[in-house]
Amino acid sequence: MRASQKDFENAMNQVKLLKKDPGNEVKLKLYSLYKQATEGPCNMPKPGVFDLINKAKWDAWNALGSLPKETARQNYVDLVSSLSSSLESSSQVEPGTDRKSTGYETLMVTSEDGITKIMLNRPTKKNALNVEMYHEIMHALKAASKDDSAITVLTGNGDYYSSGNDLTNFTDIPPGGVEEKAKNGAILLREFVGCFIDFPKPLIAVVNGPAVGISVTLLGLFDAVYASDRATFHTPFSHLGQSPEGCSSYTFPKIMSPAKATEMLVFGKKLTAGEACAQGLVTEVFPDSTFQKEVWTRLKAFAKLPPNAMRISKEIIRNREKEKLHAVNAEECSVLQGRWLSDECMNAVVNFLSRKSKL
Numbered sequence: 052m053r054a055s056q057k058d059f060e061n062a063m064n065q066v067k068l069l070k071k072d073p074g075n076e077v078k079l080k081l082y083s084l085y086k087q088a089t090e091g092p093c094n095m096p097k098p099g100v101f102d103l104i105n106k107a108k109w110d111a112w113n114a115l116g117s118l119p120k121e122t123a124r125q126n127y128v129d130l131v132s133s134l135s136s137s138l139e140s141s142s143q144v145e146p147g148t149d150r151k152s153t154g155y156e157t158l159m160v161t162s163e164d165g166i167t168k169i170m171l172n173r174p175t176k177k178n179a180l181n182v183e184m185y186h187e188i189m190h191a192l193k194a195a196s197k198d199d200s201a202i203t204v205l206t207g208n209g210d211y212y213s214s215g216n217d218l219t220n221f222t223d224i225p226p227g228g229v230e231e232k233a234k235n236g237a238i239l240l241r242e243f244v245g246c247f248i249d250f251p252k253p254l255i256a257v258v259n260g261p262a263v264g265i266s267v268t269l270l271g272l273f274d275a276v277y278a279s280d281r282a283t284f285h286t287p288f289s290h291l292g293q294s295p296e297g298c299s300s301y302t303f304p305k306i307m308s309p310a311k312a313t314e315m316l317v318f319g320k321k322l323t324a325g326e327a328c329a330q331g332l333v334t335e336v337f338p339d340s341t342f343q344k345e346v347w348t349r350l351k352a353f354a355k356l357p358p359n360a361m362r363i364s365k366e367i368i369r370n371r372e373k374e375k376l377h378a379v380n381a382e383e384c385s386v387l388q389g390r391w392l393s394d395e396c397m398n399a400v401v402n403f404l405s406r407k408s409k410l
């Protein structure tokens with residue numbers, strides 16, 4: 052039986068519910084089938100060679116040649132249905148259910164000595180945050196907020212703490228185009244930052260190496276930040292045609308003065324660990340050679356303190372600010388949604404992806 056228009060619309064809705072990223076290749080296939088099913092063969096001019104994203108999309112659509120619209124619609128429905136097993140398996144996870152470390156693709160999560168440790172685990176990509184990592188961090192934080200540990204720690208595996216948002220996130224364009232991509236990104240970012248604002252236990256960052264972008268801005272929402280003297284702190288938003296997130300437009304001026312915050316958030320000044328400590332973003336800096344030993348000894352001692360007292364003390368410090376922080380988060384996400392559609396941002400991402408620029 053041929054897929055009806057209704058089947059096609061159902062399949063489009065199902066794609067939006069996919070929790071697991073099916074990868075670029077599948078997304079391009081979905082995009083090309085969608086375009087063929089709705090508009091017929093590709094008759095758009097071929098994008099320029101540096102317009103990597105649109106060129107990949109054009110290539111995928113053009114490769115379908117004169118495939119009839121009905122066949123494309125059927126193939127789209129079949130492809131979505133073949134992805135449904137991953138859809139079911141991801142939705143089977145109960146919210147708040149503790150997952151073992153091995154249950155995560157992008158993290159290592161362990162719990163011992165009263166400490167839940169969430170370790171970013173894409174060392175070959177400098178722990179850049181891809182879409183899956185955003186979702187897994189939210190899951191891990193929700194689980195940690197309910198487990199019996201006293202404190203929660205975020206750290207990185209390898210030489211980086213994190214290089215921030217994975218810039219390849221910008222290449223997975225859904226059928227609704229770049230506007231839909233920007234809207235989805237803003238929704239994801241708002242939910243992600245919201246988890247940090249609402250996290251109820253002491254949350255500590257163990258910054259083992261350089262930190263970039265969102266991994267820096269979020270530090271303003273942590274309760275303590277310990278850094279190796281190898282760490283650096285860099286928020287190159289203007290270079291990337293973007294704007295501050297993670298509530299940093301509010302927390303950074305409060306922490307370090309408006310002028311110092313402007314140097315970081317507007318002019319992209321990179322701070323050493325010592326400078327970040329002098330400006331109040333970092334709690335204490337340790338020599339890299341003794342960093343892990345000294346920090347974990349200290350954290351284990353903290354984790355022995357009465358957990359309810361720590362939770363209540365955090366609550367009284369944070370609660371006064373929560374409403375404001377959520378409002379700032381919403382505003383930052385809405386501004387960023389616009390920035391992601393700007394030429395400035397698109398050019399910066401294409402330049403990075405085509406290996407023309409690095410920070």
Ligand SMILES: CCCCC/C=C/C(=O)SCCNC(=O)CCNC(=O)[C@H](O)C(C)(C)COP(=O)(O)OP(=O)(O)OC[C@H]1O[C@@H](n2cnc3c(N)ncnc32)[C@H](O)[C@@H]1OP(=O)(O)O
Nearest residue numbers: 175176177179214215216217218219236240264265409410
């Ligand atoms: C949806 C929510 C959005 C929230 C908004 C967030 C905004 C931000 O976080 S803005 C900051 C974005 N980050 C960057 O612009 C950093 C880009 N990366 C770099 O400039 C460099 O990779 C580096 C300075 C971080 C490290 O340079 P280097 O030591 O020379 O190492 P490589 O460049 O060879 O990196 C190894 C490997 O990792 C890939 N990679 C590193 N960072 C990212 C990244 N942020 N996004 C995507 N990929 C990244 C890099 O491409 C290399 O990959 P391979 O070539 O495949 O080995």
